[in-house]
Amino acid sequence: MAEKLSKVRAAVIGAGIGKFHIKGFQSAAGAECVALCDLNGDLAKQVADDLGVPQVFTDYKKMLKLPGLNAVSVCVPNALHGPVVVDCLNAGVNVLCEKPLSINAAEGKKMTDAAKANGKMLMMQFNNRYRPESQLLKSYIDAGELGDLYFARCGWIRRNGIPGWGGWFTTHKMAGGGPLIDLAVHMLDLTMWLMGNPEPVTCMAATYQKFGPKMECLGPWGTPNKKGKYDVEDMAVGMIRFAGGQTILLEASWASRIKREWVYSTLCGTKAGASLERVFGFDGVDDSSIDTLEVFTQEHGVPVNRQLIVEPDPAMGRIKAVEHFCDCLLKGKEPLSPGTDGLRIMKILDAMYQSAKSGKAVNVR
Ligand SMILES: NC(=O)c1ccc[n+]([C@@H]2O[C@H](COP(=O)([O-])OP(=O)(O)OC[C@H]3O[C@@H](n4cnc5c(N)ncnc54)[C@H](O)[C@@H]3O)[C@@H](O)[C@H]2O)c1
Missing domain, CATH: 3.30.360.10 (Dihydrodipicolinate Reductase; domain 2)
Known part of the structure; x- marks a missing residue:
């Protein structure tokens, strides 16, 4: 059974395609985007200013200590999905992971196992399903x-x-x-x-x-x-x-x-x-x-x-998927595109x- 939140306080890691995730958290009912992290601090600041995200980080581990943070979108290069997603789940936040789940099934299994062990949601950003x-x-x-x-x-x-x-x-x-x-x-x-x-x-x-x-x-x-x-x-x-x-x-x-x-x-x-x-x-x-x-x-x-x-949908389902992630977290529902579907693909x-x-x-x- 997925957990049921009263409010989604989300952050995004990766300021490339992560911009769609910010917009999704901003448009979803009962959610807010509180922070953006990117190794490239100038880019993070520019994107955060453009889209109105209040806090900027260059170290996602520091960002994960934000009080009340309960959801994170992981939008970094593929090889980093595994370690970053596992760190987020172990820190007690629910995760929306960009496609592909990982760079191979062994990495992917560590991610779905971490979601299970921590009782958190791991959802895939398979945006084409949401078109x-x-x-x-x-x-x-x-x-x-x-x-x-x-x-x-x-x-x-x-x-x-x-x-x-x-x-x-x-x-x-x-x-x-x-x-x-x-x-x-x-x-x-x-x-x-x-x-x-x-x-x-x-x-x-x-x-x-x-x-x-x-x-x-x-x-x-x-x-x-x-x-x-x-x-x-x-x-x-x-x-x-x-x-x-x-x-x-x-x-x-x-x-x-x-x-x-x-x-x-x-x-x-x-x-x-x-x-x-x-x-x-x-x-x-x-x-x-x-x-x-x-x-x-x-x-x-x-x-x-x-x-x-x-x-x-000009956003190709990318924003709708983030809204669905938030809706599932608020209602305690299983997502349409769980991490385990990402693992099957891997x-x-x-x-x-x-x-x-x-x-x-x-x-x-
Ligand atoms: N669903 C889609 O339509 C779609 C489209 C494009 C990309 N993607 C996926 O999204 C992910 C990112 O792709 P992109 O096109 O945005 O790449 P990108 O290179 O444009 O952006 C990735 C960002 O991650 C940052 N980054 C790297 N390591 C980091 C770390 N440890 N901490 C914080 N930030 C870090 C980089 O500085 C960069 O700004 C990939 O997995 C890709 O497959 C999905």
């Missing part, structure tokens, strides 16, 4: 309108999208991998959640490193470091088989000679199929994107495609990276 079109599709699926979901293909593929070359994103020790752990994790999580979180059994995967080492296909995200290194994949493909016989085909890329960036999850059910897509304009010319949700049915013996026009990613190395199918442990 209105995802929520609507989930309602259709739960109402049985797609029938049994037995196959899906999903991915996030970029054409020129290597983030922060030489910085933490492209350094294996800090990131745990390339686009598979960075981008595909979003769509794999969304797809598995839509399919009812089936139990993964076996993976077969391949990874490629064709452009990163040549410093080609760089994207606008992250902080580059020309003196840094590039030792992660720039593309990954794979197949995951689940205990009930379902399969998912997955692809991820930061760099590939494709038409344009594409983010998608396409589901096949015994009654209907569905597709959630984000299609982008031409790289470097048109950064706009269009989200679509379509359902493919057979009505009166005729194949029918229904396009569901959903009011888009077990799959471990198996996929292992399969890519060995060239063989690998069982998920």
